[in-house]
Amino acid sequence: MKCPRRGLYAITQVDGKPDAQVLDDVEAALKTGVVMLQYRDKNPVKSVALVLGLKRLCAEHQIPFIVNDDVNLAAQIDADGVHLGQHDVSLAHAKAALGDDAIIGVSCYNSLQYALDAEQAGASYVAFGRFFPSGTKPLATPAHIETLRLAKQQLAVPIVAIGGILPENGGLLVDAGADLLAVVGGVFNGEPQASVSAYLPLFL
Numbered sequence: 680m681k682c683p684r685r686g687l688y689a690i691t692q693v694d695g696k697p698d699a700q701v702l703d704d705v706e707a708a709l710k711t712g713v714v715m716l717q718y719r720d721k722n723p724v725k726s727v728a729l730v731l732g733l734k735r736l737c738a739e740h741q742i743p744f745i746v747n748d749d750v751n752l753a754a755q756i757d758a759d760g761v762h763l764g765q766h767d768v769s770l771a772h773a774k775a776a777l778g779d780d781a782i783i784g785v786s787c788y789n790s791l792q793y794a795l796d797a798e799q800a801g802a803s804y805v806a807f808g809r810f811f812p813s814g815t816k817p818l819a820t821p822a823h824i825e826t827l828r829l830a831k832q833q834l835a836v837p838i839v840a841i842g843g844i845l846p847e848n849g850g851l852l853v854d855a856g857a858d859l860l861a862v863v864g865g866v867f868n869g870e871p872q873a874s875v876s877a878y879l880p881l882f883l
């Protein structure tokens with residue numbers, strides 16, 4: 680599956696929630712207009728039933744299903760791709776494990792050079808952020824909107840922005856060059872269907 684060029688990239692909020700609630704919330708988000716989903720779960724013990732349920736929902740909505748951090752899990756369940764951060768395996772390793780068609784996203788924080796290197800190495804998308812304070816990841820590295828502007832001029836791959844993004848502040852990032860907005864709390868802290876609806880005008 681190809682990486683979408685534009686839209687809302689939802690990331691799961693799993694902590695302490697029953698699998699059924701995560702699945703219901705994700706289903707509500709997907710049917711409203713998410714273009715890609717990432718399974719992000721920092722608990723080392725993963726629910727395979729949940730992961731397979733999320734994969735099935737993505738297949739039903741014909742959107743890519745991306746696994747955060749864990750290339751082995753992504754390979755095991757035949758996910759569409761993986762998202763790699765600074766502390767995860769290399770892009771070359773992920774490509775070898777998942778194949779050339781896999782979507783591989785790379786965190787670049789506030790570094791244009793990371794993004795140029797990742798694109799050169801075959802990344803499917805690059806992600807910058809956090810742009811605004813994030814309750815999900817309070818210690819995330821801050822990034823500047825100017826980095827997005829420079830990235831837009833110098834990169835061909837889709838550019839993702841992440842971190843504290845709400846319908847009210849996301850427009851600034853889209854105007855600066857973000858193609859995809861990656862969101863956890865803004866979608867899943869409240870009622871996902873209404874929340875997703877509020878982001879959609881940013882991509883018109």
Ligand SMILES: Cc1ncc(COP(=O)(O)OP(=O)(O)O)c(N)n1
Pocket residue numbers: 688717719747748762763764765766767784786806807816839841861
């Ligand atoms: C789309 C997207 N962008 C950035 C991140 C952050 O990845 P990373 O820096 O590896 O941090 P963790 O998410 O693993 O805590 C992401 N997951 N997705």
Ligand SMILES: Cc1ncsc1CCOP(=O)(O)O
Pocket residue numbers: 808809812813814815816819820841842843844861862863864865
């Ligand atoms: C994983 C991650 N990396 C930088 S900020 C962040 C969390 C994004 O979540 P939220 O949309 O709730 O700020």
Ligand SMILES: [Mg+2]
Pocket residue numbers: 747748762763764765766767
């Ligand atoms: Mg990571």
